[in-house]
Amino acid sequence: MPSMLTIPPRLPKAQNPDPGASKFCPGCGHGMILKTLASAIDELNLQDRAIYGCDIGCSLLSWNYMNIDTIQAHHGRTTPVIYGITRATPDAVGIAYMGDGGGLAIGAQHLVNAAVRNEKMLVVLVNNTNYGMTGGQMAPTTLPGQVTETTPYGRDVEVTGKPAKGAEMVSAVVDTEAAYVTRGTVNNLRQLKTMMKRGLQNIADGRGFSYVEALSVCPLNWRTNNVDTWDRLDEMEGFFKVGELVVPQGLEGVK
Ligand SMILES: Cc1ncc(C[n+]2csc(CCOP(=O)(O)OP(=O)(O)O)c2C)c(N)n1
Ligand code: SF4
Numbered sequence: 001m002p003s004m005l006t007i008p009p010r011l012p013k014a015q016n017p018d019p020g021a022s023k024f025c026p027g028c029g030h031g032m033i034l035k036t037l038a039s040a041i042d043e044l045n046l047q048d049r050a051i052y053g054c055d056i057g058c059s060l061l062s063w064n065y066m067n068i069d070t071i072q073a074h075h076g077r078t079t080p081v082i083y084g085i086t087r088a089t090p091d092a093v094g095i096a097y098m099g100d101g102g103g104l105a106i107g108a109q110h111l112v113n114a115a116v117r118n119e120k121m122l123v124v125l126v127n128n129t130n131y132g133m134t135g136g137q138m139a140p141t142t143l144p145g146q147v148t149e150t151t152p153y154g155r156d157v158e159v160t161g162k163p164a165k166g167a168e169m170v171s172a173v174v175d176t177e178a179a180y181v182t183r184g185t186v187n188n189l190r191q192l193k194t195m196m197k198r199g200l201q202n203i204a205d206g207r208g209f210s211y212v213e214a215l216s217v218c219p220l221n222w223r224t225n226n227v228d229t230w231d232r233l234d235e236m237e238g239f240f241k242v243g244e245l246v247v248p249q250g251l252e253g254v255k
Pocket of ligand 1: 131
């Protein structure tokens with residue numbers, strides 16, 4: 001009988017079963033979000049149609065995590081790279097996976113234009129309120145008063161403005177009859193999976209642009225223990241409201 005240590009983890013088919021040792025820090029949210037995305041792909045049976053793109057930052061550590069066609073692009077450019085691919089391959093279900101820095105700072109113009117033009121792609125934006133890979137600098141999403149490497153006395157909104165709310169920004173510019181826009185959290189992976197499935201189905205149906213923001217955790221740069229990490233996530237949920245913002249007709253049956 002195999003011992004507990006020799007039983008491999010039960011992974012979705014859309015996830016690479018042998019990516020090597022995890023490159024994410026212990027307790028990072030990226031792994032949970034990627035597994036949720038892969039489970040959603042499995043449940044919709046989209047493995048052969050899905051194309052995955054990852055961005056800069058810790059998202060790029062996922063470049064060998066998926067068992068689907070994968071490309072890595074830079075600095076918020078994953079969005080145009082993926083819609084370029086989906087325009088050339090209309091049957092493809094294109095997924096652009098990025099951090100809040102990549103998506104809402106340097107890549108914001110691409111995100112807005114893709115949303116306005118109703119590009120048939122899913123953007124998964126991981127909001128951990130900081131620039132994770134480069135050591136925890138302030139991101140557009142950094143909470144008011146939050147201490148980061150570049151805001152040692154806490155984010156002063158009088159100087160830096162208020163945090164960017166990606167899902168609300170995208171909601172304001174999309175075609176509400178075609179797009180799907182939502183915000184989930186690693187606090188509720190079952191709900192996040194439903195959101196991923198709805199976003200993917202919206203593309204698979206050829207309806208329109210999908211945006212799933214996932215509130216995530218970055219214990220390394222937050223310098224938090226387990227309890228404090230999840231308390232911080234509760235605080236984030238107070239500022240970034242979790243829930244669906246734009247739901248087109250046709251997705252009611254996707255649970
Ligand atoms: C033009 C340019 N600016 C900045 C960087 C440095 N850089 C690489 S990753 C990164 C932060 C990414 O943060 P985010 O997108 O939030 O992802 P996370 O690492 O938190 O998952 C930055 C600033 C760079 N490589 N090139
Ligand atoms: S720095 Fe933060 S986002 Fe990056 S792998 Fe570590 S915990 Fe995850």
